Structure formats: C-alpha cells, structure tokens
Amino acid sequence: MNILTYLIPISLILGGVGLVAFVYTVRSNQYDDPEGDARRILSDDWDDHPKP
C-alpha cells in the first residue's frame, strides 16, 4: 500500500494541472469565438511568416 504515497499526490497534481490549464483558457478569452477559431486554423495566411 506504500505506493499510495506516490500515486495520490501524482493524481492530484495531474488533475490540478488540468484545472489550471482550463482556468488559463477561460481567462485568456479562448471561448469567445469558438466557431471562428475552428475555421482560422484552416487559413494559410500566416503559414510562411508569423502574424506580426
């Protein structure tokens, strides 16, 4: 059962990483235009050079 001392913290940390990632996406307005973002990835405007 000693394995629990590793496994429980690991699972909590992994879950926490997911939570922090989600909070980050909400805070940086990534859900404002879901439809547009889905289409933008198909556009090749900035393929050769990054958007200034």
Added chain:
Amino acid sequence: MTATMRPTPSACPACSAAPAAETLAARDLPNAQIALSLPTIHCSACISKIERALNDHPHVNSARVNLTLKRASIDAEPEVTAEEMRTLVEGLGYEAHELDAGTLNATATDRAGRDLLMRLAVAGFASMNVMLLSVSVWSGAEAATRDMFHWISAAITLPAIAFSGVPFFRNAWAALRNGRLNMDVPIVLAIVLAIATSLWETMLSGEHAYFDAALALTFFLLAGRYLDHRTRAIARSAAEELTALEVPRATRVRDGVEEVVNVAELAVGDLILVRPGGRMPVDGEIVSGTSEIDRSLLTGETLPVFAGEGQAVSAGEVNLTGPLTIRASAVGAETSLHRMADLVAIAESGRSRYTSLADKAAKLYAPGVHILSGLSFLGWYLYTWDMRTALNIAAAVLIITCPCALGLAVPAVTTAASGRLFRRGMLIKHETALERLAQVDTVVFDKTGTLTTGTPHLTNLNALPRAAVETALALAQGSSHPLAQAITKAARDAGFAAAEVREVTEVPGYGTKGLFAGEEVRLGRASWTGAEGLSQTATYLKIGAAAPLALTFTDALRPGAEEAVQALVNGGKRVILMSGDTTPAVEALAQRLGIPQWVAEALPADKAARVEALRNEGAHVLMVGDGLNDTAALAAAHVSISPATALDAARVASDIVLLGNDLSPIGAACETAKSATRRIRENFRIATVYNIIAVPLAVAGLATPLIAALAMSLSSITVSLNALRLR
C-alpha cells in the same frame, strides 16, 4: 506642477513643445472603437479577407472578426469613422451594419458567466478526485487507509466548497435575511451539515463520510445555474445587438453649420435637421419646412399626417417628404417616447405576480425537507439517545432529498427549448416567458407594423384609366414618399410607362405637381387636389380641371401573418385585433385574416386597459405588437412578443423578440412552450420518484454514501436526458 515650471534644457523651446503638444492631443482623443455587424460571413476565407482589408487600412491599428457573433471589432485612430469602415467592408461584397459600441460594451465580457464557469470547473475537479477516493472506501478500504482517504477527501472538499459554493451561500443568506425560504436554503443546509457530520465522523474514524455527496451536489447544481445563465446571456446579447444596430445620431444645426452628434448630447432649444426618411430624435416644434410625417409607431395610424411650421412633433415619428428643422422642446428621458416608460412600469407590476414552476416547487419542497430531516433527527435521538447517529441520519436525509435534480429540471428544459426557438428565429428574453407562453388562451395582435409590414400597396390600379396611371407614375417616380413608391412599383410591375410630364416638382407635405399637355397635374393630399378625403389610406390625382381620382392603398401583410393567425385559431385560442388605426382599415384586415373580434382607434392607454380587463376575466393574454402605442399593453399582458423591427421601447417591454420578418413561428412557439412546460413537470415528477424511493431508506438509517451518490447522479442524468427529448 513643478515639472512643468522647470525651464527646458532645449535650445529651441518650440521644438520640444510641439511634439509634447502632439502627444497631449493624441492622449486627449481616445482611439475609435468601432463594431460592425456582419450577418453574411460564414467561412475562414471571409475572416481572412475582411481582416486583411481592414488591417491594410492605414489608420486601423487592429481589427478582429468574431465568427460566432458575426461581428468585427476595429481599433482605429480617432479620425476613422464607422461609415468609412462599413463602406470598406461592403466593397468586399459583405453586408455590414454599424453597431453602437456604447450599447455593446456590456456584452463584451460576460464576467458573471466566467465566474460561474470557474466555480463549476473547481467543483468538477474536486468531485472527481473525491469520488475516486470514495470508490476505494466503498470497495472495502478499512481502518487506517479509510481514515487517510477521508482526511484527503476533507482536505480537497473544504477549500473547493468554500470557493464553488459561494453563489448558493450568497443567495441563501439574502433569502434568510429577508425572512424567506428559497431553494438555496436547503441546499446550503445540506452542504454544511454534510461536511460538518463527515468531519466529525472522520475525526472519530467512522465509516460514513459524505464529502463526495456534498461536492457532487455543488457540481450538479452549478451546472444547472450555468446552463440557466448561458441561455439568458445569449438572449441578452442578441437583444443588445438589435438595440446597437440603431445608432442614435442626429444632425444638429448650430450657426448655420450642420454637425452629426449623438442623441444624448442634444439639449432643449437645439435646432435639429431631420431629413426625409429620418426619425425624430426628440420632441419638438417645427421651425421650418413642410412635410408629411408617419406616426404609425406611436399611434398605429397608417395615414401620413401633414406637418408644417409651428406644429409639434414627438420623438419616434418618421419624416416622409421634405427636410424639417425642429427646435427641441424635450430631450432624452423627458420625451414622450420615454414618458411611455412610466405607463410600462405601472403595467409591469402585474406581471411580477407570476410565480415560476421552480418557485412553486421550492415553496412546497423547502419546508418539507427541513421538517422531514428535523423529525428524523428527533426520532432517532429519542430512540437511541445518541447524538452522532441522529445527526448522521439527519444529514443523510438532507443530502438524499436535496434538490439536485430539481435544480437541473428547469434550466435543462429551458436551455433546450430556447435553443430550438432561437434557431426558428425567436429570442426568449425572460426566464419564465416559456412557462407563461404555455398558458396562453387569448392572443391580441396589433395591426400596423405587426400583422402588416407598414409599407402600402396600391389596390385600385385596374379600376383606373390608363392615362391616369401613366400620369401618376410620371409624378410619383421621382419621390421618396412611401405612397409614391408604392404607385411606382405597382404601375411598373403592371407594365405601364410614364407619361411625358414636364416640370415635375415635389411640394413637401402636399404632393407632386407637373405640366402634362399644357394642363397642371397634381398628385397628393386630398385638400391640395380639391378632393373629398376618404377614410382609408389614399392619395389623389387631379388632371387639369377634371374631378380628382383617388388611388387607394392597403398595408401589405407581413409574411406568415395568415399562417400565424390560422395556427392560433386552430389551436383553440381566441384571437383579437386591436389597433389605433381607423375603423374601415382595421375591419378590412380583420375580415381578410378571419379574425372575429377587432377594436379600432384604440389609444395606448385603451389597449393596456383592455388587456388588463381580459386578464381580470381570467384570460392569459399573449400580446403581439411593435409600436410605442403597444408598449403598455405589451407589459400588461401575461406574455408578449414583438418583431425585430419594433421600436426599442417595445422590444424592451416584451418577453420574446421575433428576429426574422416572418410571423409564422408564433403558432409553433406556443406548442414548443407547452411541451417544454410538460417536460419541466415530468422532471419534477422524476425527481420526486427518486426521493420517494431513497428517503425511507435514509430515514430508516439504511442510507450509505454509496446510495446517496447513486440516487443523486441517476436522478440528475435522467432529468437532463428527459430535457433533451424536447421536440
């Protein structure tokens, strides 16, 4: 201050002053924030094309297209106007409309929604972790391992609940402070009691801890709240976009110089120029110019009224033929348009009497739960004289009866139904609008602008002599007056060519005159052409000395009006037509649509009073109207619908807005509302059945955390699935 007094080290003071002045000026003028509505964009090519064109403009700092909202937001230098941007985008082949940035600001960041989402995420994360730990406890973890799992659960649960439960704590506290009970009071009590007894049990290394239940409860209820919030946020942002499309601008004349200003900046005594086709921004008096004005939005009359010097005009009226200069006598909140809001406020107090199904359920439910849990506590305490057992059982009863499914029962259905109606072009603005729509048994329609489009349609073309039509066409084709445009369209469609009329001049407010074969010809108002005025909408043609001929008009029907009335009549509803227009016009329309009951020449207060009277007879009235004269009636009715073309005041007063031009969704909406209400009731019943099965177990002391978790999740999931069945 000291910094500005210090002498500059520069040899030439002007050299350093000029750039400083420039930066000052630049700071004074904030960048222009322009929003455009782009209803036709649909693909990634549209996005990049528009963004590239806007960003290539030398004065635009940045531009971004939002495909979900079909909107472009532009950050540009102060001298850039919205009109310039609009023409730029229209040049690319896309429809574009300016949006009033001030109205839209409120929708830009949905802070409350984001806050709820964050709390939901934390509750979800915590409940998943605690559930995993609980599963191992249920599957047989014992002694020290179980205690450790309970302690870890407690360490996760306490901060998570403290953060995610805030909306419930706040609502419950607000209710308790006012001495009322709402759904949140039993929720908070269940959460707090569950955590307290679980902590106590954990300290005594007991067997049952309800940390997972407390978290799952918070998670499900927050999910319900979030759904509810999203539905309303979507409706609100769509309603705000409608308002933002009408940019409130007026042309002010000062010392002979015209300038376009925001309506909010107008003051009493300002001279305002209203061009033909424009709407009066303020109440005032005509200083110069003659014209005809269309008051249909205020009174429901379709007949244009003559307007000359010295006459009073009210905000909302539309100028038809000649430019008018008016002196403002009341602006902003003082205008008659806004004074109508008082009538609305009085009428609205009636609507707030409606109690939603959820509130009704809560009223029955909240005291019941408290009494049941209190009794089981008392019973077990008297039976065993053991505080710990009694408290544990009381907590179990509270958790199992907790309104998890009830909290989801209404929002899940309303979200599904609103989404369905939104796709059909109806915007549900008010949270209980669907429930109220389901009860409707009487439908009151306004005429002008609601059942009809407000654009006239020539009716007696075939009865007129050929020469008369050709002369009328020649006189009408240059005018922008709606009646003249109706003549032009009807005559051209029937294949007539204009006669050779020379010296055609428009006399604003009266009509058009010209010379035909040496005789003077006139097309216009009855008094001007020497005709006897008819009671219906008409214009008159006088050729030389001959008797004047009347050209009569009816309002074109709005598409879907016949279907909507038919569907409502077939649905067994009483349909009434109520209009401020003249009796013959209203009667003709009522016969055309097969509406048995109609009221003509109704004043705004009459309309509201009649709706009120119908209510008092016990009828549930649905009012459909668009004008200012309908506003009070819209607010007084049980539920109200207005088309998107309605005045802002009418849209604000109504519960549902029709986004398209078509009226036919009204009939279907009543059906959807009925089935939605049926689903809500079904959901309440499902939740009750789960309670009836689980509560005896809890009261008998047989409930374990496993049973609580199963009952809660199963009932929540069934309720959500049932909501999705909505057609």
